[in-house]
Amino acid sequence: MEKMEHIIPDEQAGERIDKVLSTLNADWSRTQVQQWIKDGNVLVNGQKPKTNYKCSANDKIEISIPEPEELDVVPEKMDLDIYYEDQDVLVVNKPKGMVVHPAAGHGTGTLVNGLMSHCTDLSGINGVMRPGIVHRIDKDTSGLLMVAKNDMAHESLVNQLMNKTVTRKYRAIVHGVIPHDYGTIDAPIARDPKDRQSMTVVDNGKHAVTHFQVLDRFKDFTLVECQLETGRTHQIRVHMKYIGYPLAGDPKYGPRKTLDLGGQALHAGILGFVHPRSNEYLEFEAPLPAYFQELLDNLANNR
Helix, strand or coil: CEEEEEECCHHHCCCEHHHHHHCCCCCCCHHHHHHHHHCCCEEECCECCCCCCECCCCCEEEEEECCCCCCCCCCCCCCCEEEEECCCEEEEEECCCCCCCCECCECCCCHHHHHHHHCCCCCCCCCCCCCCECCCCCCCCEEEEEEECCHHHHHHHHHHHHCCCCEEEEEEEEECCCCCCEEEEECCEEEECCEEEEEEECCCCECCEEEEEEEEECCCEEEEEEEECCCCCCHHHHHHHHCCCCECCCCCCCCCCCCCCCCCCEEEEEEEEECCCCCCEEEEECCCCHHHHHHHHHHHHCC
16 A cells, blocks of 8 residues: 655635645546545644644645555446546436445446457546446336546536536335425435335425425326435435335335336436536437336326
């Protein structure tokens, strides 16, 4: 493990430590530096700092630079539905039923396995198991994802997500007939203390906001477009359940008697962001998957 030291000069006093360290090497991003701080690889005057530590003049910073891990995720040839690709970013339409990235004991058949076969240049910020992955959608949610092919692009896209400037619109079919045409759900989300595998609305949860618009109403269901302002785990599924209109087909948050769709009727159909290099706004739209459109047709025929 390589080690280096940096003494804080007067002109860097008062700046956040992650910002200071990311200026020392063009290959280091703030996100990467923050992870090193969390992992205990950065010391300030011999002590572990917080990621938001403000530097003082003459602080002695010691950095232990971790060796790059060998990627042990196996590339797998897949027929990926790629909507856009250049040297920095890639936009892919993930099918329902596919996991985004490997996890412990689940190392094959994921989108990341397919991406690694398709291209060798993926950002390393998220580590061995999630190269290039900036944001996720659930296994049984279909739709568009942006992928970073280098750390510069990764940091730009993450910052856009944090600043809530990424356009993310989903189509969902929910149980019940929503009477009003528009709504905003502002309710904090955290892990359910009674069921650690599920998320729920709790007072001390993370800030979460979902905007929705009714697109069509059926006998017992509603088609809605949900726009994410934040991106919490299972956010749309939890929020729609919270207001009494859970997603059709959702085995975790739906009613006991729901439609057998092999998972929730949720599709990430529109994705827009500013290109990290050109600063041009790009927006993409993926059509509804066949099962979703078929369900809509059946609902329309049985109004």
